Amino acid sequence: MSDENNSAESNICPESEECAAEDLFGFGDDLELNRFDGLPFSSRYYELLKERKTLPVWSVRCEFEDALVNNQLVIVSGTAKTGRGTQIPQWCAEFCLSAQYQHGMVVCTQTSRQQAVDLALRVADEMDVNIGHEVGYTIPLETCCSSDTVLRYCTDDMLLREMMSDPFLEHYGVIIIDQAHERTVSTDILLGLLKDILLQRPELRVVLLAIPPFTNKLLSHYHSVPLLKLEPPSPAEAVHSHSGNKDYFFPALRLKKGMWLCFFASAEEVNCAHSILRREGTRLGAELGRMVPVVLCPGRVGLPTALSDQQDSKKSRRVFLSTTQGEDMWWAAESVNFVIDTGVQKKMVYNPRIRANSEVLQPISQCQADTRKQLSGPTGKCFCLYQEDSELPAEKAPQILESNISPTVLFLKRMEIAGLGQCDFIDRPDPEGLMQALEELDYLAALDDDGNLSEMGIIMSEIPLDPQMAKALLASCEFDCVSEMLTIAAMLSAPSCFVEPPTGMTHEAAQCHRKFQHPEGDHFTLINIYNAFKQSQREQYFTSQKWCQDYFLDHSALKTAEATRSELTDTLNRIELPISEPCFGTKSNTHNIKRALMAGFFMQIARDVDGSGNYFILTHKHMAQVHPLSCYGAQSHKQGLPEWVVFHEYTLSENNCMRTVCEISPQVYIQMAPLYFFYNLPPSESKDILQDMLDPDASRKCEEKQKDIPVSNQDDSGCGIGSQTYDRCVIQ
Numbered sequence: 001m002s003d004e005n006n007s008a009e010s011n012i013c014p015e016s017e018e019c020a021a022e023d024l025f026g027f028g029d030d031l032e033l034n035r036f037d038g039l040p041f042s043s044r045y046y047e048l049l050k051e052r053k054t055l056p057v058w059s060v061r062c063e064f065e066d067a068l069v070n071n072q073l074v075i076v077s078g079t080a081k082t083g084r085g086t087q088i089p090q091w092c093a094e095f096c097l098s099a100q101y102q103h104g105m106v107v108c109t110q111t112s113r114q115q116a117v118d119l120a121l122r123v124a125d126e127m128d129v130n131i132g133h134e135v136g137y138t139i140p141l142e143t144c145c146s147s148d149t150v151l152r153y154c155t156d157d158m159l160l161r162e163m164m165s166d167p168f169l170e171h172y173g174v175i176i177i178d179q180a181h182e183r184t185v186s187t188d189i190l191l192g193l194l195k196d197i198l199l200q201r202p203e204l205r206v207v208l209l210a211i212p213p214f215t216n217k218l219l220s221h222y223h224s225v226p227l228l229k230l231e232p233p234s235p236a237e238a239v240h241s242h243s244g245n246k247d248y249f250f251p252a253l254r255l256k257k258g259m260w261l262c263f264f265a266s267a268e269e270v271n272c273a274h275s276i277l278r279r280e281g282t283r284l285g286a287e288l289g290r291m292v293p294v295v296l297c298p299g300r301v302g303l304p305t306a307l308s309d310q311q312d313s314k315k316s317r318r319v320f321l322s323t324t325q326g327e328d329m330w331w332a333a334e335s336v337n338f339v340i341d342t343g344v345q346k347k348m349v350y351n352p353r354i355r356a357n358s359e360v361l362q363p364i365s366q367c368q369a370d371t372r373k374q375l376s377g378p379t380g381k382c383f384c385l386y387q388e389d390s391e392l393p394a395e396k397a398p399q400i401l402e403s404n405i406s407p408t409v410l411f412l413k414r415m416e417i418a419g420l421g422q423c424d425f426i427d428r429p430d431p432e433g434l435m436q437a438l439e440e441l442d443y444l445a446a447l448d449d450d451g452n453l454s455e456m457g458i459i460m461s462e463i464p465l466d467p468q469m470a471k472a473l474l475a476s477c478e479f480d481c482v483s484e485m486l487t488i489a490a491m492l493s494a495p496s497c498f499v500e501p502p503t504g505m506t507h508e509a510a511q512c513h514r515k516f517q518h519p520e521g522d523h524f525t526l527i528n529i530y531n532a533f534k535q536s537q538r539e540q541y542f543t544s545q546k547w548c549q550d551y552f553l554d555h556s557a558l559k560t561a562e563a564t565r566s567e568l569t570d571t572l573n574r575i576e577l578p579i580s581e582p583c584f585g586t587k588s589n590t591h592n593i594k595r596a597l598m599a600g601f602f603m604q605i606a607r608d609v610d611g612s613g614n615y616f617i618l619t620h621k622h623m624a625q626v627h628p629l630s631c632y633g634a635q636s637h638k639q640g641l642p643e644w645v646v647f648h649e650y651t652l653s654e655n656n657c658m659r660t661v662c663e664i665s666p667q668v669y670i671q672m673a674p675l676y677f678f679y680n681l682p683p684s685e686s687k688d689i690l691q692d693m694l695d696p697d698a699s700r701k702c703e704e705k706q707k708d709i710p711v712s713n714q715d716d717s718g719c720g721i722g723s724q725t726y727d728r729c730v731i732q
Contacts, residue, residue, distance in 0.1 A: 472600030
């Protein structure tokens with residue numbers, strides 16, 4: 001992928017000289033017309049150009065441009081505040097322009113949707129073009145591009161989704177993978193597949209942007225490729241806590257004047273800190289200026305973002321609140337004076353043996369800690385709420401080793417059909433997780449007898465949902481309840497629509513939410529909420545925002561569900577699947593919704609074993625309770641709990657709660673669950689009950705036979721239902 005005779009090192013040019021590649025790229029300071037839109041540059045362009053030239057990345061501009069000309073793949077190593085995410089994509093756009101876009105345009109991936117939007121806005125400003133024209137972005141449920149777009153920012157999962165129709169990414173001449181060190185599942189898949197795509201497309205250029213030490217792993221994975229190192233900003237003075245005392249947070253805010261950036265373990269902690277600062281900010285050093293908390297959490301709704309608070313008075317001091325993905329927030333780092341680093345992160349780690357996530361608290365990596373110290377610059381301070389001699393892991397753990405990879409396997413099976421070779425993972429998925437994913441896809445009828453995608457699997461891969469929900473949605477086409485399943489899928493894909501009520505308003509919020517509760521379960525409650533939200537949009541005397549506020553619902557989350565439902569509807573129309581008319585509320589419709597749910601979620605069934613809410617999960621024998629926000633949680637003291645339920649999500653945490661629960665009948669379960677899955681269930685009393693319903697004659701004969709056999713020999717009678725015949729997992 002690289003030419004040793006034309007290495008980047010031999011093309012380094014001093015800063016005082018104009019590099020030869022600049023003539024090729026046509027980007028001199030004396031240029032009066034913008035080559036992208038043909039219009040004269042504005043005065044702001046030259047103002048921003050002066051700022052851009054002070055960024056560390058500009059010191060390697062000539063070297064980068066020469067490396068891009070002479071190599072298929074280039075790796076750039078640089079931390080936050082070096083300008084890598086804004087400048088390198090512009091130079092790549094100049095490279096494609098010089099070739100008249102005959103090989104395609106430029107795409108730059110991000111791991112955060114907010115980051116993709118913010119970078120696109122900034123780069124459009126620097127290039128002196130209009131957002132949505134020459135520079136655009138694509139994030140889930142939102143596209144701002146046109147036929148004139150030559151540089152597009154997008155989330156890594158959206159580029160993967162694009163490969164469904166363009167497996168070799170032939171629309172692009174340069175592909176930039178930014179934040180490769182974040183090790184998201186989508187980024188790791190892209191890094192693995194691009195290795196094969198580069199062999200198929202010798203004209204393609206790939207640029208990988210990451211921070212050390214992950215760049216060393218990239219070098220060993222891709223072998224002989226040029227590596228450009230950016231000079232990192234000088235780190236701030238680090239002040240370590242001797243005892244790891246988290247109470248250091250508020251005293252620090254009282255003592256120091258300036259802008260703060262605080263890293264927390266989870267989004268829940270960020271929300272808690274935001275509420276506290278909003279409530280008590282005036283008492284935390286009021287003489288130092290009004291405190292404005294700003295949430296940077298990617299993917300959170302209903303809270304202000306940094307860009308929305310840019311208009312705040314200069315007299316106010318902003319406190320940015322972030323989680324582990326905030327190290328690369330370039331626009332927040334510009335004005336930060338002090339950083340508070342808790343040094344821990346809360347993660348969901350998937351356990352394939354029990355098909356559930358576990359909530360774990362882990363230390364951050366050493367590279368994250370080093371990056372955070374650089375955000376406030378040499379004149380600031382970083383308050384580390386952990387001891388200086390704490391041992392931190394060198395890198396972030398790859399998410400593909402901690403996630404359910406069933407969607408990944410389904411996607412890669414689809415790519416095999418498109419002609420791509422094996423995905424060369426930097427870190428291969430765990431074999432146990434891979435076997436569990438193949439087993440799950442087999443249970444869902446997504447694989448044929450040879451282990452390739454079945455016709456059902458091909459259709460499932462077209463739907464942007466997890467395999468289980470995709471199967472349930474396809475089953476709803478057969479049971480004439482597509483409209484209702486579209487709503488359920490959209491509501492479960494969007495963030496939670498329930499807003500945490502202010503202090504003292506918990507009872508009022510519960511009363512409002514109770515108006516939507518449906519006796520059949522939480523899935524039906526979600527349909528009630530969505531239908532009421534759509535009705536509020538048609539009201540003349542109040543807005544849907546006001547309606548959501550009155551009922552303690554998140555308007556942004558419901559708008560996301562609305563957009564998701566529209567996208568799913570378009571997908572079903574595109575693949576010509578029937579969409580039935582809504583008939584929510586009828587007895588037959590209720591029965592059909594449950595059948596469709598069971599078609600996809602038969603692996604997530606539980607039984608109340610003692611009538612008091614202690615549910616036994618049949619797949620792994622764990623005990624769980626219904627989540628307090630469930631409609632069953634609210635009604636249990638009045639109506640009692642259902643014996644059999646199907647649940648959407650189960651997490652191993654302090655409470656071991658099942659979320660989004662719906663009552664089912666065991667007869668429907670027996671009807672919808674594949675027999676070979678049922679027989680692979682571990683032995684239990686609940687399984688015996690289902691077995692009696694499945695084959696009552698065999699159970700009766702077994703009981704009669706047991707009476708005629710001595711007690712000591714009953715275990716060998718062959719009548720027991722267990723692992724004697726069906727303990728082997730069937731993988732076709």
